[in-house]
Amino acid sequence: MKIYGKYWLLVVLLIVVSCADSLLVASNLAGPLTALAISLFASLAGWYWLVKNIQKDQQQVASYLRNPNLTRPGFQRKNFFGSIFTEAIHKIEESDTELTSTKQVKTMLKARVNTLLKKEALLESVLGCLDHGVLVFDAQHELEFSNTAANPFLIPESDRLENHLDSSLSLGKALINNAVIPELSQLLAKTIERKAATQHRRIEFDFTVNGTRSHFRAIATNLRDEHEQVLGTVVVVENIGEENNQKTKHAEFVSSVAHELKTPMSGIKAYVEMLIDGDCDEEESQELYGFINQQIDRLTRLVNSMLNLARIESGVVEIKRHDCELNDILKSSADVISPNATEKDIAFSTELSDLYLPVHVDKDMLGQAIINLLSNAVKYTPHGHEVRLRSRMEDASAVIEVRDTGLGIPEDSLPHIFDRFYRVPENNASAAGTGLGLALVHFIVTNVHNGAISVQSKVNEGTCFTITIPLGHKEQKKKKQLASPANA
Template sequence: MMVPIPGGPPAADKPDAVKADADKPDADSRFRTLFEQAPFSVQLLALNGRTLQVNRAWERMWGNQQVPSIKDYVLHGDYNMLADPQLEAKGILPILRRAFAGESVTLPTIVYDPAELGMPGPPRWVRATAHPIKDTSGEVQEVMLVHDDVTEQVMAEQAMLASESRLKQLANTIPQLAWMADSTGWIHWYNDRWYAYTGTTPDQMEGWGWQQVHDPAALPRILDKWKQHLASGAPFEMTFPLRGHDGLYRPFYTLVAPLKDERGQVTQWFGTNTDVSSLQAAERALRLSEEKLLEGLDAGRMVVWEWDLRSDDIDYSPNAASILGYTAGNFHEQSRHFHPEDAPLLLDAIHQARETRGQFRILNRRIRPDNGALIWLETLGKVICDEQGQPVAIRGLNIDVTERVKAESEIKEASRRKDEFLAMLAHELRNPLAPIAMATQLMRMQQLDGARKEQAVDIIDRQVKHMTELVDDLLDVSRVTRGLVELDRDTVDLKAVVAHAVEQVRPLIDSRHHALTVRMLGENVHVHGDHTRLVQVIVNLLSNAAKYTPQHGEINLQVDVSESQARIRVTDNGCGIDAALMPYLFDLFTQAERTPDRSQGGLGIGLALVKSMVQLHGGQVKAESAGRNRGSTFIVLLPLIPVEPPADRNDLPMTPDAGERLRILIVDDNRDAGESLGTLLSALGHDVKVCEDGASALALAGSHRPRLCILDIGLPDMTGYELASRLRKNAALPGMECVALTGYGQSHDRALTKAAGFRHHFVKPVDVQQLMKVILDIASSESTDAD
């Protein structure tokens, strides 16, 4: 800016003040010394713009080897600063003239290029100040121009700006959001992706405006981190959510780095924000997949493992400890957990797989080191080879099949018991059939007298009852196993239940000469249950006690109350229960070891029925025994209900009066069943007709005019319900009654017959005494009507 311009005024035209400088006082001399030795460039100008003097710093700044006499040229040549065209073009002269008018001014930094004046030398960036020098009267005498060569600084700034520009260009090409801030944290630039994602403008984001797109919950943490690193100048990273233009927050991984100058001072901050929502979603999906895999492995009792053949180490899935009782380790250590009998087979399977580069699958046992328990494993493995085909690892699966092996064993045991049961069933059924067949043959003999004929009838009657009991038990088992048993619940007095049960079992107990003691400890012991089924439970327990106790034994039946439960205890001093049998005692077809004569009898289903019936009543049953020949105790617990004792009822069977005569129609598609019942009722004095289907019954009813119809429900051409309805519509049958006689005896079956208007529901084989009571009631009502 102060380079001399050729063609300026001649030296002879300089003011006389220049020549008089040497005559000034000592103060002026000191000023000149300071002027010469000042470290900054100074140029002293006359009021006409000519240079009066320059100091040494000026010479160093503007000196040039190609123009060694530049000082003389400026001082004595024709250079005039107020006429410098380069200063005029750059707008410096108007500001400079204000200094000549008496004002101190700062001149803008400009580049002064000697090449524009045809002179050698590089361009220089110059920053200058101009100060007027005044006399005592305040008149401007001279102007002092102080220069500062800022070329290096400007070049450095330009280089930085160029670098920053390149950085910004690069930042606009990356997929991340990017931004730049000054050393105080004031963000002055964002890349295009930032604005595209956030939907904001530069004005909104400048400075600290970025806070508006941050999650308010996360903002305090972010600000603390940002201020901490502004103070330390250290880079940092963190993850936080940013709001997009759609209003949704997504997680971004943020990396912030300082840009420093050569002195290590932070001049800028550069930051990037990378959308990691997809990565986090993938990580969550991976974690969820791993969790599902582990849950699946746990549910399937499976352990994944990998055996490194080079290091001999085995790694397991995290659930190994809970299933195997051990985790990672080397093969040698873990082979100690192999069952001694299975170890050779397992090792051989592994060896064969390694030799063939194949797979293996083997069932084996392991001993858990944590608790010593024996577990069954199905072990699968596959050999993994390297690029040269050499085995380097084996990966596989251990499946805990302990429960499966146990279940298979139980199935085999159940199958064995079932086979034994079928053999026993055949034996039990043959036993009554043989005397029935013999009695039948006797009755066919014409020379048979009345006494022997009566004996044969008694034999058949006893054996039929025995077979009925067997079949009823079998039907109960079938219904229980299929969940078809329905209880006819009512308030039941256990005292009455015990009385009926003892009444039924008394003949068996007396036949074996046992002493039975019954104790009822407590009054009004009531439960909510099915009277018949509860009698069946106690009958089974008493029957077992009688059968499995040698003759002249002792049986005790006690009923008492324990807290909110009724407790029924049946104790005997019989053969007891072997400890090996105890876990299976209440399973179907389970029986103690039998002697060849099978003196105890039975099918092995009684206790299974007891357990099922008790559980249906919400109770429990358990057995206790000190072992063989040391007796046994069965305890039934039933929930109590607090009620008043019901009134006594008369359950005595009534025998029909032979003098009462009824017309009866029996309809049963089983000819033998119908005709045998008809023969019995005819023998008792009733007028009986028998049919095998509904159509025949309808045809016969008009002429026979029955007072009572005993109907099977399952007829070949129509149901018993339909037949009853059609018979009632016959005007010739006023007051006719219907009774159901069927093989269906569940509560819903009884409800159906009741809804259809049947007077009573009997289950085959019919209880004759109960049937005679119903017939007597009908006959009695008929006599009353006649009176």
């Protein structure tokens, strides 16, 4: 440790003072007691000066510590504690720098952790909103995560058994069988077992959820990192019951179309072959030409009906809904059918509500639906019977009834009456048809106008179709919404 000049001088003076009494006695300048007193006084003065200087240096160090500006030129040279103080300040500055750096790193890590937590929460929220069930297993085959849609495929902890897989796998965990239903546990086991061969495996199975049995598809995928190390396995379960129903309906539709087209085409081919062979006289030929013409008309009706239904369902036909008075639409539809009813000597009557029935509908589409119902009623009602068209208001809905006293519909046919190409077998001989008219009516009422349609019928007593659509004009609703704040 460096000792500065004033302290060296003090040390020399103290040495001289300690020898002063001996020098004074030896030189006969003072007596022993006087020399001792002088030496003691000089020593006390020297030590007093030393303590004062050290206290002064301490005070200076303390004042420098309190002062933000810790750098002082010549401080190390002038102060007894200068080198220690400078070294301490250096260490403090290094520690402060390290502390600042640590705080910055801590802040960055905290921000990164918060970001990751938000991303994790966002990811869990997204997975929770999916209709597909998602189950994630870690590398040890333990269930790590499952969303809400996957809950039906989990086995409650109270029902889990310590059973092991019926497989040659040594997975080391029985949770695959214990945590999920057997179908998924078997899929998961096979996926893990064959992870080297394929990354994906899928199965389809039937399962009951909330009392409803449906068909599901499950896809298991092995997850790997950038080094091809297995991180775990994810299983995605999708309800494909509706998809299968659509496929079935599509297949039935194609089959029905093929059948409906095949029948008249077979008749046409047979008649044409007879004409080509020349086995018919002039009168028979004319009769065959008439049959051919009828079959062509049947094909034309069928194709047109399919095109109309397809165009409306696919959105090719633009839906133009406007504020209308329901009775005006019903009157126009009745005027179209009235001549047909008169031709068959059918008593056709209208009993329309005296009230104004405001509706927001596509006038042409709804009119076509009413015409289809009235046309069927006239078609399947014998001569001399009755067809009636009614309208009324019921709560917040407009109700339309098309009632006849015709052949009626057997009870076992009622659930299928709105199916495409379905025709009541008992009534097929009564009138020609494609079986698409009521399907089109059902679509226009339910899908286009958010309404409902039902049917009641008794064989040989008649049939009643009831349509319900919402009441109200769109413009009036807007005015009421705008007026509400002012009225409040």
